[in-house]
Amino acid sequence: xxxxxxxxxxxxxxxxxxxxxxxxxxxxxxxxxxxxxxxxxxxxxxxxxxxxxxxxxxxxxxxxxxxxxxxxxxxxxxxxxxxxxxxxxxxxxxxxxxxxxxxxxxxxxxxxxxxxxxxxxxxxxxxxxxxxxxxxxxxxxxxxxxxxxxxxxxxxxxxxxxxxxxxxxxxxxxxxxxxxxxxxxxxxxxxxxxxxxxxxxxxxxxxxxxxxxxxxxxxxxxxxxxxxxxxxxxxxxxxxxxxxxxxxxxxxxxxxxxxxxxxxxxxxxxxxxxxxxxxxxxxxxxxxxxxxxxxxxxxxxxxxxxxxxxxxxxxxx
Numbered sequence: 001x002x003x004x005x006x007x008x009x010x011x012x013x014x015x016x017x018x019x020x021x022x023x024x025x026x027x028x029x030x031x032x033x034x035x036x037x038x039x040x041x042x043x044x045x046x047x048x049x050x051x052x053x054x055x056x057x058x059x060x061x062x063x064x065x066x067x068x069x070x071x072x073x074x075x076x077x078x079x080x081x082x083x084x085x086x087x088x089x090x091x092x093x094x095x096x097x098x099x100x101x102x103x104x105x106x107x108x109x110x111x112x113x114x115x116x117x118x119x120x121x122x123x124x125x126x127x128x129x130x131x132x133x134x135x136x137x138x139x140x141x142x143x144x145x146x147x148x149x150x151x152x153x154x155x156x157x158x159x160x161x162x163x164x165x166x167x168x169x170x171x172x173x174x175x176x177x178x179x180x181x182x183x184x185x186x187x188x189x190x191x192x193x194x195x196x197x198x199x200x201x202x203x204x205x206x207x208x209x210x211x212x213x214x215x216x217x218x219x220x221x222x223x224x225x226x227x228x229x230x231x232x233x234x235x236x237x238x239x240x241x242x243x244x245x246x247x248x249x250x251x252x253x254x255x256x257x258x259x260x261x262x263x264x265x266x267x268x269x270x271x272x273x274x275x276x277x278x279x280x281x282x283x284x285x286x287x288x289x290x291x292x293x294x295x296x297x298x299x300x301x302x303x304x305x306x307x308x309x310x311x312x313x314x315x316x317x
Contacts, residue, residue: 122161140275146190148287154187212272220265
């Protein structure tokens with residue numbers, strides 16, 4: 001007799017060794033990680049109400065930025081010096097409504113914790129280059145975070161990060177709501193880029209670097225639209241004149257951008273590209289690892305199995 005039995009389920013039937021079990025667990029873990037990595041994590045779900053709030057605040061934001069170009073000479077808005085201040089007062093209220101709507105539809109405790117960490121990191125990065133040739137390293141973090149965590153989280157992160165950095169640097173003023181909205185658009189746009197579930201590696205980094213460069217320049221351009229009407233009368237060749245035709249306004253605004261901010265916008269774009277291509281892969285992996293461990297959207301299950309077993313044992317005894 002050999003001491004083993006051919007009967008299935010016999011106590012002494014040989015089972016898989018520890019090495020085999022460890023190998024199976026490792027293969028299962030790798031498969032699960034690969035499956036999770038192929039999907040973009042949506043830390044904040046955009047429902048109908050939050051989508052409507054984002055659409056409204058974006059539409060008002062476009063009007064707030066573009067009214068100097070869009071208002072013709074016959075409109076009362078074109079001749080009003082109160083328009084920039086009106087939009088500066090209106091945008092914070094709409095931003096608050098949009099952020100509250102997004103948070104109410106899907107910002108759980110884990111997403112709030114992630115938002116706090118990334119907003120603090122972005123606020124800390126901004127002063128490192130602010131005022132030095134436009135070098136702002138926070139842009140690459142906003143782009144990568146929006147890519148990993150989705151457009152809803154990206155919009156909230158961009159707005160909150162810019163608000164926190166303004167409090168940190170003392171940059172609070174009528175321009176702040178415009179900065180918050182613009183940075184929200186930058187991070188939200190990164191979450192809407194193509195291939196969120198399949199594009200990885202160098203191609204993804206190249207896509208994010210190109211987007212970061214364009215977004216960095218466009219951020220400066222739209223912020224120039226916000227400040228352009230305030231310099232009326234300072235320089236006739238580039239100042240905003242409400243009664244000018246659209247083509248004259250465009251020519252003056254182009255000259256204004258070239259004379260005032262392009263020297264800051266291009267270094268910002270270059271720094272964003274360099275940081276994305278050099279450390280972007282590491283940051284993306286860290287963000288995706290953190291979001292996998294956070295398990296956003298996973299329902300909480302309280303099975304109470306140990307208690308149930310103990311109760312069952314007491315009931316049977």
